[in-house]
Amino acid sequence: MPTEIAPGIHRLATDYPHVCGLPLWLHVLDAGDELILLDAGIASTPEAATGPELKKLGLDLADLTLVVNSHAHPDHMGGNAILKDRSGARLAAPATEAGWLEDNDALVSELWGSDPAAMDLDDAERAELYEMLGDRVRIDVLLRDGDHLPAADRPVRVITTSGHSPGHIAVLDERTRTLFSFDDVQGRGQPYLDGKVWLAPLYTDVGRYTSGLRRLLELDFDALVPSHGDLLDADQGRRKIEQSLEWVDDVHKFTTGRLRTKGSLTVRDLAGAIGTELGDFGGICLQTVRMARAHLELLARQGGAEPRWHHPG
Numbered sequence: 001m002p003t004e005i006a007p008g009i010h011r012l013a014t015d016y017p018h019v020c021g022l023p024l025w026l027h028v029l030d031a032g033d034e035l036i037l038l039d040a041g042i043a044s045t046p047e048a049a050t051g052p053e054l055k056k057l058g059l060d061l062a063d064l065t066l067v068v069n070s071h072a073h074p075d076h077m078g079g080n081a082i083l084k085d086r087s088g089a090r091l092a093a094p095a096t097e098a099g100w101l102e103d104n105d106a107l108v109s110e111l112w113g114s115d116p117a118a119m120d121l122d123d124a125e126r127a128e129l130y131e132m133l134g135d136r137v138r139i140d141v142l143l144r145d146g147d148h149l150p151a152a153d154r155p156v157r158v159i160t161t162s163g164h165s166p167g168h169i170a171v172l173d174e175r176t177r178t179l180f181s182f183d184d185v186q187g188r189g190q191p192y193l194d195g196k197v198w199l200a201p202l203y204t205d206v207g208r209y210t211s212g213l214r215r216l217l218e219l220d221f222d223a224l225v226p227s228h229g230d231l232l233d234a235d236q237g238r239r240k241i242e243q244s245l246e247w248v249d250d251v252h253k254f255t256t257g258r259l260r261t262k263g264s265l266t267v268r269d270l271a272g273a274i275g276t277e278l279g280d281f282g283g284i285c286l287q288t289v290r291m292a293r294a295h296l297e298l299l300a301r302q303g304g305a306e307p308r309w310h311h312p313g
């Protein structure tokens, strides 16, 4: 049954725990003339979960008028085409990620294919990804920092946090002071539901990730709502943001120490070490590869590392 987490805001279950082994919540906001869905889930989510969840509230997919994507990752955008088809709702998303939100090939090659020497998708993984992404449709409303969602009766502010993905946004429901942080407040990662390994934090730029987290710390909020976990009150939310910042410091110290000890490092070397020694993340994966690259790039900008290419022969 959907839970009302604040007046006019219901939390909806998804099929993601069964498909990917992690919690994922969507939220529906009653904004008078507009019925707003925050995030779209993966391609199967609207019919497997969102439709049935809305029914329990006496609503239907067809009642949605606005769907917001917080960022261009499959679990936040995969349902777009089905939602558009069933409801005709406008799709709103960060302006800087519209390219990825409208083009699966660009997203997959630029995110998962960014470091071919460190990791590559096999055919099965690629097929699984495309299945979760579903068909792409045009984004109708491009959101920029400081915008309010196009809902006259309920002020919901857009805050660009960046970092976790280049244009990631948080949104603040100003009336109830509920802050939706989606994937931006990641702490030290989180355990998969089967408890074997953890999902590592994902960020592509250290400076943008930390400045986005600091922006969230400055906001007045009563509740912080992540996509992949439970609602946190203001104190818990602030602590989780602080922990996320501490994690970044820890990875940077680890990277600096590792490079000093080894003399040279590849992104793959560092990702493997972060994914086994700094956390129980199963070694090399998208998250650890992007994190390793982000910290090496920062170190290079600080003059503490020198990037090199060499002939493989």
Ligand SMILES: [Zn+2]
Pocket (backbone or CB within 6 Å): 071, 073, 164, 183
């Ligand atoms: Zn994400």
